[in-house]
Amino acid sequence: MTLFLALGSEERTVRDGESLTFGRDADWVVDADNRYLHRVLGCFVDHAGVWFLQNLGRFVTLWIDDADSTSRVEVASGEQSPVAFRDFTVWFTAGPDEYRISGSLSEPTPLQLGPAAVSDTEEFGLGVLNQEQRALVLVLAEGRLRGDPEWERHLPTNREVAHRLGWSITKFNRKLDYLCRRLAEAGVGGVAGDAADLAVHRRQVLVEHVVTRRLVVPGDLDDLPPRRTDEEPPDAPVP
Secondary structure, eight states: OOEEEEETTEEEEEOTTOEEEEETTSSEESOTTOTTSOSSOEEEEEETTEEEEEEOOSSOOEEEEETTSSOEEEEOTTOEEEOOOSEEEEEEEETTEEEEEEEEESSOOSOOOOHHHHTTTTTSSOSOOOHHHHHHHHHHHHHHHTTOTTTTTTOOOHHHHHHHHTOOHHHHHHHHHHHHHHHHHTTOTTOOOOSHHHHHHHHHHHHHHHHHTTSSOGGGGGGOOOOOOSOOOOOOOOO
């Protein structure tokens, strides 16, 4: 079975028994100038007539989206997943940049992924959020949950989220740092780092993770704290 791949105007064809790595310095060079991108991030490999996507990176999560439905498969660091969609997109983020590799199979795969396969990593990441964590991610994820196609551009700042929650910025940062640390320890890539661009990126990864894992759903928007019209509170000590 032949695998056809494209990234922008560049196309690749991978045939039975072959493999193709991709990354900053791999068989397929994705973006040699992005220092946040792994040298070898992933690999497409054929095994017994089935194509697999392997995540060889340490901090970046790969996603496989079905072109014909809303099905999505998460491939965490160190994991692999069969490519069971005839037409699909593999996408990932590294630093501030997002990359999308479109692909198709020359014939239907012998495997079929149903709803159970999409959730077969149910233990990946945190399974439960406490009340404050849930409030925090709801405010961050509001645009994503409402279907805003440009939600990443409209992501509220830390100070805006803290103000809406009635928290000091110190409390917000502490809660966000703790949540991201817990997620990193649970195997979620892209939520660690202190640089300014990584700080924005980790909030995007956090939102995508909690929405994809259905830790928050559109129905939860009714629980959003109302928007406040008063001035932002001073950075008072955390109670």
